[in-house]
Amino acid sequence: MSDTLTEQKPKSVKPPKQKKPASLWSDAWYDLRRSKVFIIAAVMIAVLVVMSIIPGLFSSVNAFDPSTCDLTKARQGVSGLHWFGTDNQGCDTYSRVIYGARISIMVGVFSTLVTTLIGGLLGLLAGFYGRWTDTILSRVAEIFFAIPSTLGALLILALVGRDNAGIWTVVLALSVLAWPMVLRIMRAAVMSAKSQDYVLAARALGAGPGRLMSRHILPNAVAPVIVVATMNMGVFIAAEAALSFLGVGIQSPDISWGLMIADARNRFLQAPEALLFPALFLSLTVLAFVMLGDAVRDALDPKLR
């Protein structure tokens, strides 16, 4: 009996000794590395990012060069030469799909950045200072929040005009109406973090508002914002395609999957490939970001632990 006891003792003591006090972040990262969904999503996104930076790696045809198109070979089906067939102008659909990744990824990333920065900062201020700062910011956010974002973006882009439309106007139009959602989430998280004991302790020790916000509140309130930001990325990418499809977003000669779908639309029944392949890539991209968001939420949400 005594032997087994002495043997067991170091076993039961060891694990707490080795374990460092795990933060939410290291716990989340530990979970993420083991999540199949995360790994699949990360690989898909990595491929898409490489595709958008160096499209030449994936396609020997430069889709921006109109001389590669051959009108006599318009609307061909899938073949060894044209893996995804050709479109109305006889351009190679495969290379256009590859080159189209850049716009989607850029719109997704930059719209997310802009909304997260603006919404996050204003939400932090509203949650931290409360009172009239909160009242004003929340009311303004409410006004923007009441406009459905695709509809609002359509309106803004329609007014900007097709001549001025491009990737940055699309980013702007999407961001203008999407930041209030981030503000709301950040505000709620900051408000619950603000009254925690460690924040009160830091305040009692004489920490100023800047230090309180940056060192104590923000690290503990940013998790839900990160979850929403990752999920939004897919939403923005789908919205860009929708706006470009409606003719107010990205304009030719830029290449966007939404624009390719719009171009192939009228000959859809004769040459479905020209529409289905950009549609497939669009769905896969959105899927990758939705999966990433799902995995990140599972890892960061302490309620699910």
Added chain:
Amino acid sequence: MGRYVVRRLLQAIPVLLGTTFLIFTLVYWLPGDPIQALAGDRAVDPVFRATMREMFHLDDPLVVQYGYYIQGIFSGDFGTTFRGLPVSTIFEGKFQITLNLAMTALVIEAIVGIGLGLVAALRRGKATDTAILAFTLLLVSIPTLVSGFVLQLVLGLQLKTSTGIDFFPVAGTSAGWRSYLLPGIVLAGTSIAYLTRLTRTSLMETLRADYVRTAIAKGMPRRRVLGRHALRNSLIPLVTYLGADLGALMSGAVITETIFNLNGIGRQLVDSVYLSENSVVVGIVTVLVLIFIAANLIVDLLYAVLDPRIRYE
């Protein structure tokens, strides 16, 4: 309750005014002379220009213009286009089509979403549950832009050519309620996924509640526990979600209507964007935003009615 309703209604007023003002400012701050646009490249007769500017209050400050506009909206007048056509005649019949479409989508969404969520919650952790969750992930990732064309091709045309079943019309509204089926499914797509997940979490939560355990312990049949105790209580967030979604579906119908050639308000919006008929664009967006806000307001109030545990002062 009564006081809450009044307070909530009063709170909605600044949002309404702010939102409409925002839209109005966006449109009318833009450079360009709409009267000149009417005449194209030719010179405009100064008298005509003055009369038109007077008629459309173009020389008044923005706030005054907005005042005229909002005054018109409250009396059901959405203004006239610069070509002289009243905006409300353009609206005629089109709201009905969009509303039909949104309602069809809502019904499909409710049946499929709640059904799938129910099955997933009851089979929690099993293969069925995992499959349903994976399906919702897939559903969220397919934009209406993609599902619209794919379903049009597969259900609308290939089904017809291969089996002779002509059940899903692919365009227009000539086939009565059936014309709305395919676009309804497409429009409901993403919402189905959210509703499934919401139903699943909500039901799983209530299934864990003490009163459900008590009901099972006292020997109530499982079916009855589910129907009387669990489902009824988990329905509250679902109903409110559905209500709020009606507004979102109506404004989300733009793409679906364009793909399926439904002559609704969404397609009119796109057409007007092409024709630069700003007054129509503003009118449609304003009305859709009003519906969106009203739906959210009603849902907020409904929440208090449906769940007696929630008390507002």
